[in-house]
Amino acid sequence: MDIDSIEQVIRARRTIRTLSDQAISMEVIDELLTSSSYAPYHSKEEPWEVIIVKTTQDRQLFVEKIMASYDRLDTWARYDQQNLETAKKRTRDYFLDVPVTLIVTAPKHKSEKLNLEAIGAVSAFIQNFQLAAWSKQIGVTWRTIPVIFDEIFKEAVGVVADRQIIGLLDISAIDEKMKIPTSRRKPLEHWTAQLSDKLKK
Numbered sequence: 101m102d103i104d105s106i107e108q109v110i111r112a113r114r115t116i117r118t119l120s121d122q123a124i125s126m127e128v129i130d131e132l133l134t135s136s137s138y139a140p141y142h143s144k145e146e147p148w149e150v151i152i153v154k155t156t157q158d159r160q161l162f163v164e165k166i167m168a169s170y171d172r173l174d175t176w177a178r179y180d181q182q183n184l185e186t187a188k189k190r191t192r193d194y195f196l197d198v199p200v201t202l203i204v205t206a207p208k209h210k211s212e213k214l215n216l217e218a219i220g221a222v223s224a225f226i227q228n229f230q231l232a233a234w235s236k237q238i239g240v241t242w243r244t245i246p247v248i249f250d251e252i253f254k255e256a257v258g259v260v261a262d263r264q265i266i267g268l269l270d271i272s273a274i275d276e277k278m279k280i281p282t283s284r285r286k287p288l289e290h291w292t293a294q295l296s297d298k299l300k301k
């Protein structure tokens with residue numbers, strides 16, 4: 101196994117919010133999902149489930165449900181009211197243009213431990229997907245927009261009541277002309293400490 105290249109992919113991956121027209125085949129999505137499923141998990145059953153929005157018909161239904169949820173949650177109240185119609189159109193057009201969206205869910209548990217384990221495992225699954233996609237020149241935006249907490253939206257897109265959405269993944273091929281965003285991380289001294297130092301008053 102080439103450890104260096106794994107580290108390179110981890111460090112190079114960026115959230116890609118620009119969409120391209122390039123088609124992504126179902127074979128590629130299936131391959132990425134299969135790789136993602138090698139994430140660690142700590143439950144009897146593998147906790148991830150994925151609803152795929154790819155066909156034109158599914159996309160139209162999905163966007164209709166997203167827009168209805170934005171209205172229901174009064175998400176637009178936070179937008180500039182003078183340009184509301186433009187903002188609504190931009191949002192709708194964006195979601196209509198995404199080549200593939202994955203709705204990734206985990207079971208919802210009352211037990212804090214089980215819930216943490218489910219969210220942790222499904223987050224690892226999502227990161228596997230992002231890294232595997234990056235290595236195939238495919239970009240991902242992991243979205244946790246308010247609609248994912250809207251029970252009516254969840255039901256409308258086929259997520260059963262005892263599951264929670266961990267992310268909507270917007271997927272689009274990375275075009276060579278696209279500007280890849282830069283992203284810095286704080287040096288580790290900012291977020292690591294020896295236990296003894298941490299306990300010093």
Ligand SMILES: Cc1cc2nc3c(=O)[nH]c(=O)nc-3n(C[C@H](O)[C@H](O)[C@H](O)COP(=O)(O)O)c2cc1C
Pocket residue numbers: 113114115116117241242243244245281283
């Ligand atoms: C749990 C989670 C939720 C996120 N939700 C959103 C979101 O709703 N919208 C968005 O544009 N990006 C979202 N992101 C992407 C982050 O903004 C992005 O990862 C961060 O800015 C660091 O950039 P990088 O992924 O390029 O390293 C989310 C990321 C994570 C891990």
